[in-house]
Amino acid sequence: MSGIRAGVVGAGYLGRFHALKYSQLPHVELVGVVDLLPERARAVARETGARPMTDFRELLGKVDVATVAVPTTGHHKVAMGLMDAGIHVLVEKPIAATLEQAREMVELCARRGVVLQVGHLERFNPTFQAVRAKVSRPLLVECERISPYPGRGVDVDVVLDLMIHDLDLVLELMGEVPVEVDAIGVPVLTDRYDMVSARLRFPRGRVASLTASRVSTKSLRKIRIFQPDAYISADCGTAEAQLFTKLPPQSPGGLPRIIGERLQVQPQDALMEEVRSFLEVVAGGGKPVVDGPTGLRCLEVALAVRSSIEHNLPEDLRPLLVGKR
Numbered sequence: 084m085s086g087i088r089a090g091v092v093g094a095g096y097l098g099r100f101h102a103l104k105y106s107q108l109p110h111v112e113l114v115g116v117v118d119l120l121p122e123r124a125r126a127v128a129r130e131t132g133a134r135p136m137t138d139f140r141e142l143l144g145k146v147d148v149a150t151v152a153v154p155t156t157g158h159h160k161v162a163m164g165l166m167d168a169g170i171h172v173l174v175e176k177p178i179a180a181t182l183e184q185a186r187e188m189v190e191l192c193a194r195r196g197v198v199l200q201v202g203h204l205e206r207f208n209p210t211f212q213a214v215r216a217k218v219s220r221p222l223l224v225e226c227e228r229i230s231p232y233p234g235r236g237v238d239v240d241v242v243l244d245l246m247i248h249d250l251d252l253v254l255e256l257m258g259e260v261p262v263e264v265d266a267i268g269v270p271v272l273t274d275r276y277d278m279v280s281a282r283l284r285f286p287r288g289r290v291a292s293l294t295a296s297r298v299s300t301k302s303l304r305k306i307r308i309f310q311p312d313a314y315i316s317a318d319c320g321t322a323e324a325q326l327f328t329k330l331p332p333q334s335p336g337g338l339p340r341i342i343g344e345r346l347q348v349q350p351q352d353a354l355m356e357e358v359r360s361f362l363e364v365v366a367g368g369g370k371p372v373v374d375g376p377t378g379l380r381c382l383e384v385a386l387a388v389r390s391s392i393e394h395n396l397p398e399d400l401r402p403l404l405v406g407k408r
Contacts, residue, residue, distance in 0.1 A: 086112070087110060087112070087365065088146045088147045089112065089114065089149065090116070090117065090146040090149040091115075091149065092117040092139045092150065092153055092161050093150075093157075094116050094120075094123045095118070095235065098127070098153075099127050101152055101354070102130075105150075105358065106131035106132060108358070108359070114133060114142070114145050115128075115141060115145065117136040117137065117138065117142065119137060121135065121137055124136060139161050143164075147171065147365070148361070149170050150173045151174040151175060155177060155239050155243060156238055156239075158174050158177075158178065158184070159181075159188060162174050162188055162199070163187065169195060169197060171197045171198040171199075171365045172192075172197065172200070174199065174200070174201055174202060176202050176203050176204070176248070177243050178201045178378035178379060178381075179382065189376055192375050200375075201375065203247075203251040204357055205249075205319065205353075206373055207351075207372070208319050209348050209351045210323070211306070211317070213348045214317045217313070219310065220310050221289065222288075222311065223292075224256055225292045226249035226253065226307075227293075227294045228295045228296075228303070228305075229295070229302065230245070230296070231299060232277075232298050237273050240268070240275035240279070241275070241279050241296065242295070242385050242389050243385055244295075244297060245296075245297055246281065246388065247385045249306070250385055251377075252306065253283065253293065256308065257285050259286065260400060262401050263283070263284040263398065263401075264284075264384065264391050265397040272298055277297050277298045278298060279293075279294070279295050279388065280294045304318065305318050306319065313326060313327060314327040317346075322348045322350070323345075325344070325346065326344050326346055328342050330342060383403060384400070387403075
């Protein structure tokens with residue numbers, strides 16, 4: 084990779100970090116940082132040596148790649164404008180606010196021949212990567228993601244803010260979409276759902292249970308995976324993971340043995356790895372770790388969770404499953 088020109092649209096909390104990562108890569112020139120608030124664009128531009136801008140269209144013709152880190156409701160407009168100009172896009176999760184918008188983004192990506200990667204950052208979390216290498220036949224997956232009220236990202240509910248991280252991980256682990264979603268949720272500090280619990284039922288009796296809250300007194304990011312011959316427990320926040328394996332009895336009629344081991348988690352900067360992965364696909368071809376269709380699939384399930392809450396009924400996803408065959 085050499086001589087890649089980059090831009091960042093949205094200079095808030097996440098956009099600033101994206102700009103910093105681009106500015107730290109020797110083969111990348113961070114050309115511009117865009118934000119509707121001029122002072123915020125200037126602050127991040129000063130920190131990274133880029134040019135401050137207030138309209139994403141100022142990037143057109145000046146960059147090869149761009150991160151879109153504006154509020155979710157603005158993903159579609161900005162990403163479509165960039166891709167239509169031939170610019171490769173890394174868009175923060177979720178891919179868009181609606182399925183119609185997400186589908187349009189995926190279609191334009193294919194039509195223009197550009198890369199569209201969705202920023203499901205937990206795919207690059209070293210703890211999840213250590214766990215993923217040990218997963219073969221998951222029967223039950225439990226995810227718990229809670230945090231104090233962030234004061235940002237509240238243009239969407241906790242499903243699209245936090246739970247969508249774990250929905251993406253569950254879909255990756257299970258390798259298919261669920262047949263049914265049953266969820267409950269309540270608003271606490273905002274007029275949107277701030278706490279949600281969801282149960283996803285998959286083909287062949289497999290199940291995932293997810294809990295997300297952005298109004299907790301503490302932060303926690305745990306995942307537990309049960310397989311026929313193993314149990315995996317991981318904390319993605321503290322970078323700790325354990326594997327418990329069931330072995331045959333040592334004598335006839337005896338009980339199975341359980342042995343435990345701590346999984347090795349290699350320290351790494353997840354966001355830097357995500358940005359590098361994106362740039363490698365841009366430069367060398369191939370498929371992003373989380374491409375547009377994958378981001379769309381995750382959004383479909385996330386919106387089914389919301390629909391189940393709103394209607395107080397399980398959401399049937401079998402038509403979606405048929406559509407993926």
